[in-house]
Amino acid sequence: MNKTLTTITALGIGCLVAAPLIASTPAEDQAAWQAYFQERFPQVPKDDFVNGVYCIDPVGRENWEAIEEFPPYETALSEGEEMWNTPFANGKSYADCFPDGPGIESKYPHWDKERGMVVTLPLAINECREANGEKPLKYKKGPIANLLAYMAYESRGQVVNVEIPADDPRALAAYEAGKQFYFARRGQLNFSCASCHVANSGTTLRTEILSPALGHTTHFPVYRSKWGEMGTLHRRFSGCNSQVRAKPFEAQSEEFRNLEYFLTYMNNGLELNGPGARK
């Protein structure tokens, strides 16, 4: 390669690589993201994206609506309600940690300025337990998914409203880390989350229709037929990592909490509709 060409190439690539340094603001990202999916699926009313793939798959939707007649997450709801109402050994209960009651999902995830980290609802639940001398719950399935199901149900109809406070650059950094995670290729198969759920949403992988990313966080926890049980959002993240043959991060790791922060922020303005039922 001659010198001039090398310089031109270097400059060109330099510009490309440097672009993220002056990247768009979260608000611009969110507007572009929501507009992208609305343009890609003009037949879908915006508030229907909370229904995942069923907003673009009429046959799947019929089955799903039939399933919702007797929701597979009902047992989880009643068990979660019982957990909420059962005092800890010290006599206190979840209500002492969450004085506004169980319907508080729209307050999560949020940026905790004092701790300098994203706090999710499952994390807050376990911190409540530990503060009251109880063992923390496992984060992917089981009792925590039941409690989250009950809390999600009590939060239905609330609107996603994640904030990225402008007065703490670390909040923006956490958002950017989540965004980077979403768009970064990983694993032996070299897919990013966006490979399937942005660029190829609505197309088919064999006979499976790839769901649009817009609305992805609103309905968790979820009863997934493939699992035959309830699971949390981070369980799903973990499954996606495995599917692209990457080593999954831990549920409630900083990586997954930041990813949740980014992905939930992208859904601002949509209604919470958890718990959900999915294939």
Added chain:
Amino acid sequence: MLLVSPQLRGVAAVFSLSLLMAPAVADMPDIALNGNVDAGKEVAMTRAKGNCIACHLIPGGDSPGAIGPALIAMQTRYSSKADLAKQIWDPTVKNPDVVMPPFGKHGILSNQEFVDVVEYVWSL
């Protein structure tokens, strides 16, 4: 992009050039492209192997996906079997934004499975 300082651009350029050179080590090795069509078909149709059918329509394949182009008339689309093989080895060389996994470069297929699937796709 115009706001980026020349220093930053220089740093980024050096950094990205080093990235650009990295893939050279994963170039397709010099392997004889003399695979078996039937074995290659098995690789293409099997989920844990090539799973080409997940994204590509293939004549004779059931329930294909629709993410990639149909695998038909391959010999009119690639100048040689080696050219097709390079594409399957690492399609990000021609198009960095492509979704298709780098089947050779990432060791998704063994060399034998790789030459077999190349033979099969070349036959379509």
